[in-house]
Every structure is written in structure tokens, then in C-alpha cells.
Amino acid sequence: MVQLDKKYWIWLNRITGIGARRFIKLIEYYESPRLLFQATESELEPAKRILGDKLSENLIASQNEQALKEAETVLNTPGLKVLTLLTPDYPDILKTIYDPPPVLYCMGQNLRTDLPTIAVVGSRRSSEYGKMSAKKVAFELAQAGAAVVSGMARGIDSMAHRGALEAENGYTIAVFGCGVDYIYPPENAGLYKSILEKGTVISEYPPGTNPAPGNFPARNRIISGLSYGTLVIEAGLKSGAIITVDCALDQGREVYALPGNVNSPFSKGTNKLLKEGAKMVTSVEDILEDLNMAISLHRYPNTPGKTGSQDNSYQISRQGPALDLFETLVYNALHDGEKGLEDLIQITQIEPGQLNGVLTLMEIKGIIKQLPGKIFINLWNA
Numbered sequence: 066m067v068q069l070d071k072k073y074w075i076w077l078n079r080i081t082g083i084g085a086r087r088f089i090k091l092i093e094y095y096e097s098p099r100l101l102f103q104a105t106e107s108e109l110e111p112a113k114r115i116l117g118d119k120l121s122e123n124l125i126a127s128q129n130e131q132a133l134k135e136a137e138t139v140l141n142t143p144g145l146k147v148l149t150l151l152t153p154d155y156p157d158i159l160k161t162i163y164d165p166p167p168v169l170y171c172m173g174q175n176l177r178t179d180l181p182t183i184a185v186v187g188s189r190r191s192s193e194y195g196k197m198s199a200k201k202v203a204f205e206l207a208q209a210g211a212a213v214v215s216g217m218a219r220g221i222d223s224m225a226h227r228g229a230l231e232a233e234n235g236y237t238i239a240v241f242g243c244g245v246d247y248i249y250p251p252e253n254a255g256l257y258k259s260i261l262e263k264g265t266v267i268s269e270y271p272p273g274t275n276p277a278p279g280n281f282p283a284r285n286r287i288i289s290g291l292s293y294g295t296l297v298i299e300a301g302l303k304s305g306a307i308i309t310v311d312c313a314l315d316q317g318r319e320v321y322a323l324p325g326n327v328n329s330p331f332s333k334g335t336n337k338l339l340k341e342g343a344k345m346v347t348s349v350e351d352i353l354e355d356l357n358m359a360i361s362l363h364r365y366p367n368t369p370g371k372t373g374s375q376d377n378s379y380q381i382s383r384q385g386p387a388l389d390l391f392e393t394l395v396y397n398a399l400h401d402g403e404k405g406l407e408d409l410i411q412i413t414q415i416e417p418g419q420l421n422g423v424l425t426l427m428e429i430k431g432i433i434k435q436l437p438g439k440i441f442i443n444l445w446n447a
Contacts, residue, residue: 073098074149076136078168079271080127082120084283085164090115092150092167092429093422102128139271145245146171150429154178160430162290162316166269172245173261177236180212181356184292184313186285186306187221187299192331195299196224198323202296203228205349207235211356214238214292216284217257217266219250221298221306230259240288241268242280249276285309286316293356294319296346300334307334310343319355321346391415391423392432399433399443406439 077088077098094111095101101112106125113121140147148155148169156178159165169176185203187195203213203225213229215222217239229237237260243249245266248257260266269287270280285305289295289312297320300306313320322343325332339345346352394413398404409424410417424441427433432445 070097070099071147071149071152072133072137072140073102074168075139075147075271076102076127076133078269079132079136079139080120080123082123083116085166085269087115087120088167089164089426089429093426094418096421096425102133104128142246142272144172145272146175148176156291157431158182158293159287159290162286164286165290165430166287169267169269170245170272171265171267173265174236174263176238176265176267177212180210180236182212182214182238182292183352183356184214184288184295184309185221185225186215186288186295186297186309187225188301188304188306188331188334189219189221190301190331191220191299192326192329195221195325195331199224199298200228200231202298202323202346202349203237204232204235206352207232207237209349209353211353212236212238214240214288216240216242216281216288217249217253217260218305219253223253223256225298226256226260226264230263235263237264238291239264239266240284240291241266241270241276242284243276244268244270244272244274246272247275281305282308286312289313289318290316292318294321294352296321296323296352297335297338297343298323299325299329299331300338301330302334302337304334307338310338319344321352323347391419392427395420395423395427395441396432396443396445399441403436403440403442406441409441 077083091101091112092098095104109125112124116124148171150160150165150167154176155169156176183206185199187199199221207213207229213225215225217223217226226237226239229235239260245268248254257266285308289309295309295313295318297306297310310320320338320343322335322338323346324339325335327336344351394415395409398409398412410420413420415423424433428435433441434444435441
């Protein structure tokens, strides 16, 4: 995607109140943020039905060159890389969740999509046992060739990032509930700098966004959505880590828990998860075996001068995206070969306007591809 198109994605992403689900519904109808920006008042009637009166006012008020210029300024921020659902370097695994972030803002190293990913999360208030366990497990995961995903919060998250960074060629992803240029919590300034040097900081919120309480539960779905599994080290019964677990379960991902002291308030949430069926982890190999990673903990798969994409020492069974009723109709229609738009209308019996939206969303998710002449083919094999 050319930079010119990205600024329209940023423009829409910066409009107050338009979250991921509404953003995607708008794209389903208008096909691109650029076409939405260019829409006339009469053409905005469907947007008004999607957004309601208040958000529609926000949208209309933003249909101006100044707002677009501000989006372009964000796009040209030094050190910032912007990914959208249609850019090839957007993580495929994240596209499969129910409400993938339409835009990702990244700082640090290029966001790596060639490594298996594990989220390591836990409470901000944690014991020394929990902190040391998080650091040790993250170190061993990173040393084995996995990317460690967390939220750079106090406590377990911070220790997970530190452990991953200490591994030779270790890589970690910090998912923020604020702009990637906002260091939160402030005492993690040194850790933030280290992540930029060896890992990646990402957020769905534009640069300059302050941390707000409502941002963090939404952030947690990205932590789990980026990951093949989520490991909880320590968590109270009402910990934010439990929200990440709920997201992981909704996304069909594995949930792991490290057993803790039954008398410790820090372990009540993790021990409850184990009673409810989370997989117990007593060593990092419990996770690596689940991932079908043929990696020995006693060697480095990513040797100096060798990128992860060149290393074929692991095999991951990727979970395909969940399909709704209309997507299933389209998928089944394309199962025996490519089809034109008119053929799909006839086979699926979906209204043409709605079908265009379904096809756009399926292309964003990487399930199908559009060829010249409005011809569509399946990319995903069930």
C-alpha cells in the first residue's frame, strides 16, 4: 500500500469514538478510508446508520484537509512505522481475531511475524517468586526462538520483557494502551529504550494518546491476539491478566498458568485458572512442546547474522480465522475454484451491496484474494 493511502487510514483511526469494530464496518461498506473521506453528504447515510448521530458528527467534522494533513504528519513521524490491515507486514495471526486493530503504530525494530509468539502476563503487584519466574520463562522462550509479547506494565509484564531481552538475539513486543511515544509507566523509561533497540513497541492508538483506563482492556485483546498462547505467571482474581485470558479463550488460543502458593493472594487467579482447565506450566518445555517447536533449549536457532525468517527449525500449526455465515457461504462457493462477482451473487444469494462488504473483509483477513476483473480465489485452506 502506498503511503498516500495510509494517511486515510490514520485519518479515520484518529476520529474520536470510532473503534476497531465500527472502523471495519465502515470499510466493509465504503471499501477504503479514502472513499469514506471523499464521500458526499448523501453518500454518508450508511455511515450514519453504522455510527449513530454523535459519531457521525465527529466523522463529518473531520472530512477536511486539515485533519488529513494532521494524519500525514503522524505518518511522517521519525521512527514510526504504520501498518494497516492491508499491508503485507501486518501479522496474519492478528487478522484472525474478531476485532483486529485496523491500524498498528510501531516503533523500534520492524515488527517480526516470522517467529512463534507467546504472551507472558500477570499482575502489576507481584511477589519476588512471580517476578523471577516471569523473567526466567521469558528468557528461555526467547532463547528458544520465540517472541515474547506483553504490555510493559509494572510487575510481571516488565520482568517478561527484561527476560526476553537478556537472551541472545531475544525479541519482545510491548503492546501499549496509549501512544507508542508515551512511556507508561514512567519508571520503565530504561526498559522502553531497551525494547526499541531489540524489540518493537506497538499500539492501535495514535501517537500522543494518553493512557486511559478504558484503553487497557482493549489493548489486552491484541496481546492475546498476537500470540499462539498466553501464559499467566501471577494474577489475583480481578487482575487485568484475567481479561487477557478471556480474550485468548474467545480467540481460540491456548491458556497456560504457572502454579503458585495457595496461600498467596497473588496466585489466587492463576490457581483458579488451573482448576478451570488452563494448562499447567512447570518448565518452558511444556509450552514449546505444545507449539510443536523442534527447538532445543541448549542452542540458539537465531545465530548472529542470521534472521529468524531463514530459520526453519520450528513448525507452527496456524489456526485459521473463524468465519461467519456470509463468509462461510463465500468460502464454500470458492472452494472448487475461482469465481467472478456475478457467479458469487448467484451462488450465495447475498445482496450485491452486502456481498461487496463481505468480500472486502475476507480479503482484509487474508482468506481470499481479488484478481483483475473482479475474480476471487480462496487463499486459506481449512
